[in-house]
Amino acid sequence: MAMTDWTIVTRSLRTRFFSTATTVVSVAVAVGLMLVLLMLQASGRKAFERGTGNVHLLVSRDASGLVSVLNGMFYAGAPLKPVTYAEYERIAGSLPLEWAVPVQLGDSYKGQWPVLATSPEFFTKFRPAEDATWTFAQGAAFAKDFELVVGAAAARATGLRIGSRVVLTHGAASSRASGVAGHEHGEFQYTVVGVLEPTGTPHDRALFSNLNSSWLIHAVDRLEREHAAGEHDDMDDHEHHDHASVSEKDLIDADRKITNIYLRVATRPGQDASAAVPVVMEHLRRHPEFQAAPLTVAGPVQEIRRLDAIVGNINQLLVIMAAVVMASSGVGIMLALYNSMQQRQRQIAVLRVLGASRGRIFGLIITESAFIGVLGAGVGLGVGMIGAQIATGVLRVRLGISISPETSPLILAYIFLMTLALSVLAGLVPAIMAYRTSVWRNLRPVA
Amino acid sequence: MPDTPALKITDLRFRYPAPREGEAFELSMPSLSLAQGEQMLLAARSGGGKSTLLNLICGLMDPDSGSIEIAGQNIHALRGPARDRFRGRSIGMVFQTFNLLTGFSAAENVMAAMMFSAIPASEHRGRALELLASLGIANPHEEAENLSVGQQQRVAVARAVACDPVIVLADEPTASLDPENAANAVDLLEKACQARNASLLCVSHDPTIASRFTRRESLAIAGAAL
Numbered sequence: 192m193a194m195t196d197w198t199i200v201t202r203s204l205r206t207r208f209f210s211t212a213t214t215v216v217s218v219a220v221a222v223g224l225m226l227v228l229l230m231l232q233a234s235g236r237k238a239f240e241r242g243t244g245n246v247h248l249l250v251s252r253d254a255s256g257l258v259s260v261l262n263g264m265f266y267a268g269a270p271l272k273p274v275t276y277a278e279y280e281r282i283a284g285s286l287p288l289e290w291a292v293p294v295q296l297g298d299s300y301k302g303q304w305p306v307l308a309t310s311p312e313f314f315t316k317f318r319p320a321e322d323a324t325w326t327f328a329q330g331a332a333f334a335k336d337f338e339l340v341v342g343a344a345a346a347r348a349t350g351l352r353i354g355s356r357v358v359l360t361h362g363a364a365s366s367r368a369s370g371v372a373g374h375e376h377g378e379f380q381y382t383v384v385g386v387l388e389p390t391g392t393p394h395d396r397a398l399f400s401n402l403n404s405s406w407l408i409h410a411v412d413r414l415e416r417e418h419a420a421g422e423h424d425d426m427d428d429h430e431h432h433d434h435a436s437v438s439e440k441d442l443i444d445a446d447r448k449i450t451n452i453y454l455r456v457a458t459r460p461g462q463d464a465s466a467a468v469p470v471v472m473e474h475l476r477r478h479p480e481f482q483a484a485p486l487t488v489a490g491p492v493q494e495i496r497r498l499d500a501i502v503g504n505i506n507q508l509l510v511i512m513a514a515v516v517m518a519s520s521g522v523g524i525m526l527a528l529y530n531s532m533q534q535r536q537r538q539i540a541v542l543r544v545l546g547a548s549r550g551r552i553f554g555l556i557i558t559e560s561a562f563i564g565v566l567g568a569g570v571g572l573g574v575g576m577i578g579a580q581i582a583t584g585v586l587r588v589r590l591g592i593s594i595s596p597e598t599s600p601l602i603l604a605y606i607f608l609m610t611l612a613l614s615v616l617a618g619l620v621p622a623i624m625a626y627r628t629s630v631w632r633n634l635r636p637v638a
Numbered sequence: 639m640p641d642t643p644a645l646k647i648t649d650l651r652f653r654y655p656a657p658r659e660g661e662a663f664e665l666s667m668p669s670l671s672l673a674q675g676e677q678m679l680l681a682a683r684s685g686g687g688k689s690t691l692l693n694l695i696c697g698l699m700d701p702d703s704g705s706i707e708i709a710g711q712n713i714h715a716l717r718g719p720a721r722d723r724f725r726g727r728s729i730g731m732v733f734q735t736f737n738l739l740t741g742f743s744a745a746e747n748v749m750a751a752m753m754f755s756a757i758p759a760s761e762h763r764g765r766a767l768e769l770l771a772s773l774g775i776a777n778p779h780e781e782a783e784n785l786s787v788g789q790q791q792r793v794a795v796a797r798a799v800a801c802d803p804v805i806v807l808a809d810e811p812t813a814s815l816d817p818e819n820a821a822n823a824v825d826l827l828e829k830a831c832q833a834r835n836a837s838l839l840c841v842s843h844d845p846t847i848a849s850r851f852t853r854r855e856s857l858a859i860a861g862a863a864l
Contacts, residue, residue, distance in 0.1 A: 193762035194742075194749040206741040541737045544696065545797075546726015546754025548719035631693040634737060 196551070199542075200559045207531055211563065214520075214527045218567025219574055221517040222610055226575025227582060228513050229606070230596040232506050234583075236499045238594040239265075242392045243491035245318040247468050250274065250282065250452040250475060256489030257498055262296065263451035264491060265393045266305040269297040274486070276402075276447035281480070282454075286471055290316040292453040295405055299360045304345045306359055306398045308405040308449075314340075317453055319390040321463070329353050330385035336404045340385040344395035351398075355383040359398075361408045376408055402449065403439065409446045411437050517610070521617040524563050528556060528621035539625050540633035549626045556622035557615055564614020568607045642710040644805045644837035645672040645695065650704035652694060665690050667704070670855070672805065674709075677828060677838040679848060682857035688841040691857065692807050695839075696729055697721045709804040726754035730798030730836065732827065734810040736790050738782040744770055744793045745778040748800050755801040769796045773830065787815075791823055799830045806831050808840040817846050824850045 192198075204211045243264055252272035253259035261267035276293065283291035292313050298306040307313075314325045314332045330353045333340055341351045351357065358375050381400060389395050414437070458465040468490070475481065475488045539552055579596035586594055647670040654663040665687040672678055682688040693699040695706055697713040705712050708728050716724050730751075738747050748766035757765065770778040773792040777785075782793055791811075798806050808827055812820035824840070824847050831838040840851065848854055 193759040194746050194753050195759075196753075198746070199750075202741050537737065538739055541739060542750070543722065544698070544725070544731050544737075545751045546722050548722040550719060551722075630698045631689065634733060635689070 196555055199555055203559060210527045214523050214563055215566045217520040217523045219571035221520040222568050222571025222606055223575035223578055224516055225513040225606055226572055227578045228509050229602050230579045234594045234596050239495045240492055241320045244320055245455060246453045246491055247456045248454040248472055249489045249491055251487050253487050256487055257494045259487045259489045260491045260494040270450035273448035273450055276449055277444055279449055279452050287457045287467055289455040289457045292317050293449040294451040294453060295402055295449045300398050302360055304398055308400050308402045319392040319394045323390045326388040328386045328388045332385055333401050337381045338384040339381040340399040341383055342395040342397045343387050343389035345398055346386045351383050353383055356380045379408055406442055406446045407437055410441050521613040524560055524614055524617040525620055528560055532621050532624045536628050536633045539628045540630040543630045553622045553626040556625045557618045560614050560618025561611060564610045568610035572603060643671045644674045644709060646707040648705050650701050652701045672837050672839060675835045675837055677851060678853040679851035680841045680855050680857055683843050686857050688857055692809050697725050727801055728804045730803040730806040732794050732798045732808040732811050734813045736794040738790055738793055740783050743779045744775055744782055747782050747793055748796045751797045751800045769800060795826055795830050799834050799836060802834050803836050805837040810842050812844045812847055820847055
């Protein structure tokens, strides 16, 4: 094969293999980082929207709709103020709803696995995502008090299976809804009766029990507090309020607390949206009954979009940082070529004597720089795609958020062309050096 | 045209930039002509302006006045890439330290000269291997820096004549060789140029090779280095 400009470019890169390889790696890391950020940016928002399931409205007494959604559907923290079960019953019975599911959050297993106490309708009416339904890998939903269903990720991480007996932490450390600090009731042992299939939503990290179990523990705590305050003179020791002595008949309205209500407004068959949603929202917000202690009524999808608008700035910052990393890798290309110019001036001079024009020498260096960029972009795009898969795997396992990284051809082309442009730009200074190389000075015999 | 000299220098003057105030150096050569296929030794002392003269002939430097014609073409009348192309196709160059391309094989060094010629690319490899074989290089795919000094010199000569140039310029081709190898090197150059009917202008201050050339001139006699 004849010698070509391409032969000179590739040989030059091969001769400086270490420098070339490190420069390519630095470009690849920058490109990979940029790709992962751009891919996750778009698909992350969709994953959050997906995680709100088929809920139209979320009712709570959190400080804002966004906090309500993050706490009530993504288990970000324990809600601050409760909603009474009586309020739930009034809401469920007075509005044109397809269904309303009460939810109580605040308890946990081993401090890190949230426990959601709810009604059986949670598994029959509520869908964790538009494209997912509840499926049991083992067992079935709870039917009695102190029975527990475990989400897929929680089961995998904790090793809980059918028949496992556990004690829950009642009143998570951050919870104020329960009015008590996190503590365990060893006398209340839950039995695992069901393990769920993965849904790709945050619910995979949760454990589920019925409301009554949680209320009974509340009742014990309340009775203990009352006893300590001397309100129950006829009860002279704590033994009166243990697991054996407290039953459903001991429950009062103050025990029957929930933290959220998942609502779905009645829709026409086959339709997801309903014009009644804003009407119900306004009704709940303005109803005189709730003016003393206003409810927070949130549209989960809208709140997630608001969140995206807020964190969008942070995303932009991250993308800018990735762009800075890319720019620094461009500087790396320039330095690698610039340093090589010191050693290659004789070679350039020889090529000039053999008939190479200044423009052709300039083109050789630009081609070399662009090739480093193309190699780095190729490796980086591959690494980025693998990295995005790993990142989404970690998010799925750790947070239960299922993100499908989007590999839009437009994004790939954009990153590739940006890297190419950057590498060409980086090659300009060395190429100008090569262009201006003095032939006769560099062909002098070396002393 | 057969009567057109391979090299014709007329009223050449080149003034060096003065390194210090009050010092000025000037190379002047009223005339010099070299017929096609003719071989000549241009003797010059070290620092006598021979490298400058070669750079002017190659078109790598521009004279202050006068002209240099290669096969009737005033090289300095050409500009930019046209001059570079003309140099690649018409002038072969042999350097004192060979200046082979490191990281490239002997064959690739010879093919590098043909990259800038009008020779079809499909012929480059065959021509290079044939040329190297004729000059006694048995391992043309060996990297140039791994060859012996003598072999490197052969590769340098092969590269200089690869494009069938009008003229080969040899800059101190024996400066780093012992007398025996110096004689061999000159012999090699002469024969390679003869085989391709290329003129040879050998610029050297080595007196031991003077007897090899029937035409000998001194740069001081031909012109002046002041």
